[in-house]
Amino acid sequence: MCALNCEAKPWVDHFGLKKQCDKPFWRYSKEGADIEIVVSGIGSLAMATAVGWAGAFFERPRVWLNLGIAGHADMMIGKICRVHSVINANDLRKHYPPLTAKWPGDSSAIATVNAPTNSYPQGAMIDMESHAFFQAASTFSPAELVQSIKVISDNQEQSFEHLNAAKITALMTPHVAIVNEFMQTLIGLLPQREIEHSWANLLTARCTHSQRQQLNALLKKASVLDLQNEVGALGLKPSTPINVLLERLQGMLAKSAPRIDRGNV
Amino acid sequence: MVDSIYIESAVASQARTQDIARRYPKATLIEIERYGEVFNSHSQNFRIQKQNPSLILAAKQNKKVMPTPAQYETGGGAHYYFSHMLNCVYDCRYCFLQGMLRSASYLVFVNYDDFLDEIREIAEQHKDEAKPTWFFSGYDCDSLAYEPVTGFAEHFVPAFKDIPNAVLELRTKSTQVRSLLKQTAQDNVVVAYSLSPKRVAQEVELGAPSLAKRIEALAKLQEHGWRIGLRFDPIIWHQDYLADYAEMIEGVFSQLDAERIDSLTIGGFRLPKGFYKTMHKLHPDHWLFSAGLSEQEGMVTYSSEIESQVLTSVGELCEPHISVDKIFAYSSFEEPAL
Ligand code: SF4
Numbered sequence: 317m318c319a320l321n322c323e324a325k326p327w328v329d330h331f332g333l334k335k336q337c338d339k340p341f342w343r344y345s346k347e348g349a350d351i352e353i354v355v356s357g358i359g360s361l362a363m364a365t366a367v368g369w370a371g372a373f374f375e376r377p378r379v380w381l382n383l384g385i386a387g388h389a390d391m392m393i394g395k396i397c398r399v400h401s402v403i404n405a406n407d408l409r410k411h412y413p414p415l416t417a418k419w420p421g422d423s424s425a426i427a428t429v430n431a432p433t434n435s436y437p438q439g440a441m442i443d444m445e446s447h448a449f450f451q452a453a454s455t456f457s458p459a460e461l462v463q464s465i466k467v468i469s470d471n472q473e474q475s476f477e478h479l480n481a482a483k484i485t486a487l488m489t490p491h492v493a494i495v496n497e498f499m500q501t502l503i504g505l506l507p508q509r510e511i512e513h514s515w516a517n518l519l520t521a522r523c524t525h526s527q528r529q530q531l532n533a534l535l536k537k538a539s540v541l542d543l544q545n546e547v548g549a550l551g552l553k554p555s556t557p558i559n560v561l562l563e564r565l566q567g568m569l570a571k572s573a574p575r576i577d578r579g580n581v
Numbered sequence: 582m583v584d585s586i587y588i589e590s591a592v593a594s595q596a597r598t599q600d601i602a603r604r605y606p607k608a609t610l611i612e613i614e615r616y617g618e619v620f621n622s623h624s625q626n627f628r629i630q631k632q633n634p635s636l637i638l639a640a641k642q643n644k645k646v647m648p649t650p651a652q653y654e655t656g657g658g659a660h661y662y663f664s665h666m667l668n669c670v671y672d673c674r675y676c677f678l679q680g681m682l683r684s685a686s687y688l689v690f691v692n693y694d695d696f697l698d699e700i701r702e703i704a705e706q707h708k709d710e711a712k713p714t715w716f717f718s719g720y721d722c723d724s725l726a727y728e729p730v731t732g733f734a735e736h737f738v739p740a741f742k743d744i745p746n747a748v749l750e751l752r753t754k755s756t757q758v759r760s761l762l763k764q765t766a767q768d769n770v771v772v773a774y775s776l777s778p779k780r781v782a783q784e785v786e787l788g789a790p791s792l793a794k795r796i797e798a799l800a801k802l803q804e805h806g807w808r809i810g811l812r813f814d815p816i817i818w819h820q821d822y823l824a825d826y827a828e829m830i831e832g833v834f835s836q837l838d839a840e841r842i843d844s845l846t847i848g849g850f851r852l853p854k855g856f857y858k859t860m861h862k863l864h865p866d867h868w869l870f871s872a873g874l875s876e877q878e879g880m881v882t883y884s885s886e887i888e889s890q891v892l893t894s895v896g897e898l899c900e901p902h903i904s905v906d907k908i909f910a911y912s913s914f915e916e917p918a919l
Contacts, residue, residue, distance in 0.1 A: 416634075
């Protein structure tokens with residue numbers, strides 16, 4: 317998630333992404349790629365709305381990374397920093413993104429403000445979107461997978477007024493590799509997929525929604541315990557009355573002691 | 582290796598905080614107001630965090646010492662527990678902390694002396710009772726696993742010398758016993774080891790020392806004069822569990838002096854329903870959460886048949902080796918079985 321197209325450009329180019337739409341937000345992706353970039357526009361409201369919009373495309377948790385520029389009183393322009401805490405300057409609410417994924421560079425606090433300013437807080441970066449980004453994206457994914465990386469674009473010596481799109485892209489470009497590596501680390505943390513089982517046909521049995529959930533849960537347990545033969549021996553069919561299906565599966569599971577030498581941790 | 586340390590501003594300048602932080606010279610230090618801002622925040626995933634936990638150094642406010650749940654009792658007088666730390670460097674699949682806490686960060690309460698003040702006060706309230714008052718550590722963490730960093734036992738054990746009507750029980754799976762072996766054994770300290778058969782330990786007690794190493798540590802402690810306890814809890818039901826537990830029990834009693842074992846407890850796998858649900862979601866692929874469990878009155882346990890079978894049979898395996906009055910079996914369904 318970026319606020320500006322010029323912040324996103326180095327990654328759009330690197331991954332060869334194509335613009336899919338520009339309303340309500342710019343969205344870049346490409347067939348078969350597992351990355352997409354959404355450009356929200358400036359400010360908290362725009363960022364929160366864009367995250368909500370992008371989040372609706374996927375059911376499963378994903379990695380959410382906010383990339384953008386930030387100001388800092390005395391950090392060098394061009395320096396890259398991970399956000400380790402964020403404060404909303406309006407209501408002083410704080411958030412500490414869990415720092416589970418290793419990041420090889422520096423990290424810093426950030427304050428999110430409403431409007432561009434030349435008054436820099438002590439010991440923290442400053443931007444206009446981070447807090448909203450964290451709040452919104454954490455509703456779609458575990459907080460460990462929601463991270464923000466900032467590149468310093470202005471400081472007390474050189475205010476934000478000197479910036480333009482080309483300069484911003486030039487500030488972001490040297491950091492493509494380190495950010496990509498970080499994204500890979502984050503992807504490595506994604507929780508595993510749901511347990512699959514091979515008895516989907518039984519789920520077509522006539523039953524209520526909650527009975528189907530129970531049946532599915534029992535079949536998943538049977539799959540985890542490697543009970544293919546035992547389930548097969550029960551001779552269950554989709555036409556078997558649901559109460560019988562559930563009872564037989566429960567009875568079989570209750571007696572099936574796990575084998576622990578299968579290395580199935 | 583910890584790479585981020587959150588420090589409450591109120592304890593930032595304390596010597597213990599600084600000593601602990603110094604052990605991780607490369608870590609990022611982040612000052613916070615209250616540990617809850619980090620530890621209890623929403624949307625955290627325990628399993629993801631367990632891959633690289635952070636450290637939080639804080640002060641424990643309010644009550645620090647609590648009465649224990651019944652299954653912790655081993656025949657003493659009043660029983661209490663306290664936790665100088667929440668979370669653990671090991672990763673046991675059955676650990677209820679995964680179901681109880683949102684974060685896997687190691688939260689260390691550095692105000693040890695406040696804990697000791699409360700322990701002294703409680704011991705004082707029980708001073709006229711015939712039996713000593715027990716204080717358990719290792720309920721929300723492993724008592725010794727993080728010892729080189731926290732210096733917990735090094736601080737608390739000597740302090741119990743001056744509380745004669747109190748017993749400190751350190752529950753652990755750790756072999757970090759150097760600090761205990763450096764000091765003279767104390768009558769009112771018991772080191773209690775949770776033990777599981779070799780194959781169970783390998784499969785579900787991830788990161789913890791092997792059974793052989795734990796027995797070795799127990800033997801050294803016993804030889805040094807420390808009181809020791811054995812905890813076969815939770816017993817994990819599986820195919821061949823009887824053979825596995827028999828092998829473990831033989832091994833334990835061939836290397837330890839049963840006469841000088843303080844107590845032996847046996848308990849089945851049991852969890853509050855809410856914890857079980859969270860843990861199953863974190864590990865949907867693990868057999869532990871799919872085998873033989875059922876829900877009764879808000880608790881998820883082995884069915885009563887399985888539980889009584891495992892408790893009785895493991896109890897019977899112990900009986901030839903140790904006096905029956907030292908065995909305490911905790912059933913989820915009835916009063917102690919032995
Ligand atoms: S040793 Fe105890 S506290 Fe640590 S993970 Fe295992 S069960 Fe949990």
